[in-house]
Amino acid sequence: MPEGHVTHRLARELELAFADRPVRVASPQGRFAEAAALLDGQVLTGAESWGKNLFIEFGAAIVHVHLGLIGKLRVGPAAPPSALDTLRLRITDGITAAELRGPQTCALLTGEERAAVVAALGPDPLRADADPLRGWARVTRSARPIASLLLDQRVAAGVGNIFRCEALYRQRLHPLTPGLRVTRRRWDRLWGDFVELMPPAVASGRIDTVLPEHTPEAMGRPPRVDRHGGEVYVYRRAGEPCLVCGTEVSAQEFEARRLYWCRRCQRRR
DNA sequence: AGCTCATGGCGAG
DNA sequence: TCGCCCTGAGCTG
Numbered sequence: 001m002p003e004g005h006v007t008h009r010l011a012r013e014l015e016l017a018f019a020d021r022p023v024r025v026a027s028p029q030g031r032f033a034e035a036a037a038l039l040d041g042q043v044l045t046g047a048e049s050w051g052k053n054l055f056i057e058f059g060a061a062i063v064h065v066h067l068g069l070i071g072k073l074r075v076g077p078a079a080p081p082s083a084l085d086t087l088r089l090r091i092t093d094g095i096t097a098a099e100l101r102g103p104q105t106c107a108l109l110t111g112e113e114r115a116a117v118v119a120a121l122g123p124d125p126l127r128a129d130a131d132p133l134r135g136w137a138r139v140t141r142s143a144r145p146i147a148s149l150l151l152d153q154r155v156a157a158g159v160g161n162i163f164r165c166e167a168l169y170r171q172r173l174h175p176l177t178p179g180l181r182v183t184r185r186r187w188d189r190l191w192g193d194f195v196e197l198m199p200p201a202v203a204s205g206r207i208d209t210v211l212p213e214h215t216p217e218a219m220g221r222p223p224r225v226d227r228h229g230g231e232v233y234v235y236r237r238a239g240e241p242c243l244v245c246g247t248e249v250s251a252q253e254f255e256a257r258r259l260y261w262c263r264r265c266q267r268r269r
Numbered sequence: 270a271g272c273t274c275a276t277g278g279c280g281a282g
Numbered sequence: 283t284c285g286c287c288c289t290g291a292g293c294t295g
Contacts, residue, residue, distance in 0.1 A: 003276050052277075069277045070289045086289065102289040104277065151277085160276045207276080227291090228276065235276090256284080257277085 002067035004158020005201035007049040008126050012202070013075040014047035014056060017096040024092050028084040035063070035108040036089065044091070051121045051157025055114055056091075062114050063089070068104025121157040125194035126202065132191040139179040139187055146182055147175035147259055156194060162228065162235045165260045166209035167193040169233040174268045175254070175261050206230035214243045234260040 023044050027036040039058050046057040054073070056063040067073065078097040081087055089100040100106060109117070122138070123130035135155045142149060149155050150164040159167075167190050168175055173182070182190075193209075201207045206229035215231065216223050226236050233243055238251035238260060247264040 006276075066277080068288065069275060070287095071277090072289075083289095088288095102287095104279085104288065153278090162276050258275090 002052055002069070002071065003160030003163055003201075003207070004049070004051050004124060004126055005198050005207065006205075007052050007054045007065075007067070007158070008198075008202045009205060010054055010073050010075065011047040011049040014044070014091075014098060017075060017098070018044040018091065018093055019046055020044075021093055024090075024094075026090045028081065028087040028090065032089050032106050038108070039063070050118050050127070051124050051153055052160070053117055053121070055109075060111060062109045062111065064105055064107050064109045064114065064117060065089075065100065065103055066105035068102070071101065071103035073098060073100045073103075120154070122152070122154040124157040125191065126158055126198050132188070135191065136184065136187050139182055140184070142179035144179055145176040145254075146173060146179055148255055149179045150190070151255075151257065156191070158198070159194060161257055162207050162230075162232065163194060163197065165235045166197070166207070166232055169261060169266060170209060172266050174266045175259050176268065201230075204230075207232065207235075209233060210243060216243065219243060234262060236260065 020043060022041055024041065025036045025039040027033045039061060042058045044056065045059055048055050052066060054065040056065065065073065075096060075098045078092050078095055081090055081099060086101045087099055088103060088106050091098040123132055123134050138155050139149050147164060147168065150159055151161070170193050171186060171189050173186065197207070197209055208230045210231045210233055212218065225231055234249050237249045239248050241247065242249055242262040242265060245262065245264050247262055249260055250263050251258060251260050
């Protein structure tokens with residue numbers, strides 16, 4: 001579920017539903033029970049996201065949520081919760097309810113601790129104050145492959161496997177290109193793709209990366225949308241024809257994640 | 270009913 | 283580099 005667009009979207013949804021109102025807070029599963037009891041009945045003062053981290057604020061007390069690979073936070077009309085054994089956190093005002101399951105992190109933080117989490121992150125393309133040069137500084141002095149660097153949250157906070165594969169495709173960059181061989185111009189364009197693609201993903205809840213001239217319809221093929229809901233060039237399309245050149249999309253395990261690319265459009269150099 | 274995999278990240282070795 | 287954590291959807295049988 002979770003690249004940066006998801007957590008930013010959730011922050012918006014939480015603010016819209018609960019900001020400046022007292023809420024009921026509970027942890028039916030029990031693992032967050034002590035903190036939940038402390039926050040129950042308090043005013044939810046705001047919600048903010050930084051990369052893949054979500055901060056839900058109750059005055060000075062901050063709930064830090066990181067969904068990890070399988071975590072989900074669903075915000076919707078309040079209804080009796082099911083599967084209480086996995087329900088880590090529930091926030092409700094009686095009208096709307098937010099239900100958190102399977103997070104990698106759900107912890108109560110002080111402002112200072114939150115600042116430390118943020119300080120460990122690189123620039124977030126979804127934040128207006130992001131400085132892409134901080135990411136560039138790491139890329140240009142690293143021999144690590146660009147595919148590895150793009151998942152490093154110190155390089156670009158909030159970028160995950162879909163945005164990584166898709167931005168590399170859009171810039172026709174081979175995933176294993178060493179960072180120090182990536183030119184400044186190419187980095188600017190990669191960053192530009194994140195800045196261009198991520199805000200619409202926050203708004204829509206899906207990741208769309210395909211240019212109008214390359215959509216399956218434009219190429220005379222049936223529409224093809226990934227399970228995550230978006231239209232993409234290579235992500236999870238192994239063996240299918242590249243939308244631009246028709247070559248079978250390649251896939252390979254790389255650093256415990258699946259990497260997708262077109263060996264013809266993204267040549268090594 | 271069971272198995273596999275997933276848009277992450279951590280710590281041990 | 284690997285194993286591990288967390289949950290549930292989408293397959294296979």
